[in-house]
Structures are given as C-alpha cells and as structure tokens.
Amino acid sequence: MxxxxxxxxxxxxxxxxxxxxxxxxxxxxxxxxxxxxxxxxxxxxxxxxxxxLPPDTDIPDVDALGTIMTHAWGSTTIDALVRTNSVRQAARTANVHHSTMQAHLETIAAELGYDPLDDGIGRTRFGLASLVWRLRNSRVLDLPAPGHTAHGSPR
Incomplete structure (x- = not known):
C-alpha cells in the first residue's frame, strides 16, 4: 500500500x-x-x-507561526499545544517540563499578539493558523531526488 x-x-x-x-x-x-x-x-x-482557501490568502497569524517554527522547539510545541487542553498536557505530549512549555507559550503569545490557549477566539485562530501553516509547508507531495530510493540511499 x-x-x-x-x-x-x-x-x-x-x-x-x-x-x-x-x-x-x-x-x-x-x-x-x-x-x-x-x-x-x-x-x-x-x-x-x-x-x-486560495493559496495566496494573507493570514498574518500564519506568517507569525512561520517565525515561531524557526525555533528548534517550534513545530513540536505548536503541535502539542493544538492537540491538548492545557500547558501541562502539552508539556507531556512534547516531552518537556511544564515550565519550559510555559516559557515557549509566552514566546508564542508575544509573537502572535494574543493568547493561543484562550478559551475563546484565540484557540480557534491558533488552530486554524497551525493547519494553514502545515498545508503551506507540507512536503508529502514532493518527489525524491532522481537516483534515490525511498530511504534516501542511491540506487
């Protein structure tokens, strides 16, 4: 398959x-x-x-997530925050201490300009921006380089 x-x-x-x-x-x-x-x-x-959604739609939250994704912890932290209901759950999911997750969350909130874990619109904005960022940066349809197998070694 x-x-x-x-x-x-x-x-x-x-x-x-x-x-x-x-x-x-x-x-x-x-x-x-x-x-x-x-x-x-x-x-x-x-x-x-x-x-x-047209691919060129201007969504400032997605651009801000792009900046956050430049951090080594960005992708893992954003994914954990989107998939869980609390900082402690996100910390367990990302396998970091909860105070580390809290520090990352503060950095994310400062970059976005809102609290991404707000029970209201903030969580919705954050989740939608995360999905759009993932769509725009997906590599699953990229073809491998010519002459390489699926595992990356030359044929």
Missing part, C-alpha cells in the same frame, strides 16, 4: 470532486513520521474551508 495516504469522505457521484479535494488536503496535513494516513473526516468542516 502507498503511504502517506489522505482519505476523503464517502460520497455520491455528484460530490466525488469534493471528496478528492479534501483527501488531498488531508494528505498534505499528514505527518508520515507519526501517522501514515489522514482522514478528511477527522478535520470536520475545517477540511472544506482549507480546500477552498
């Missing part, structure tokens, strides 16, 4: 194009190192919004 895989929602013939588009988004959001497949249904209505 090919991997990674993006799977769109089951649909009738009239909506196959939509299922395909959302499957491609799910694939691009996939992290083959962690999970070799991704279901569009897992993202609910967000996957449709992401499929319809």
């Amino acid at each position: 090919a991997q990674p895989v993006g799977i769109g929602p089951a649909t009738g013939g009239d909506h196959v194009h939509r299922s395909f588009r959302t499957a491609v988004v799910a694939l691009r959001l996939c992290d083959p190192e962690v999970a070799p497949s991704a279901l569009a249904d897992d993202y609910g209505g967000l996957v449709g919004l992401l499929a319809d």
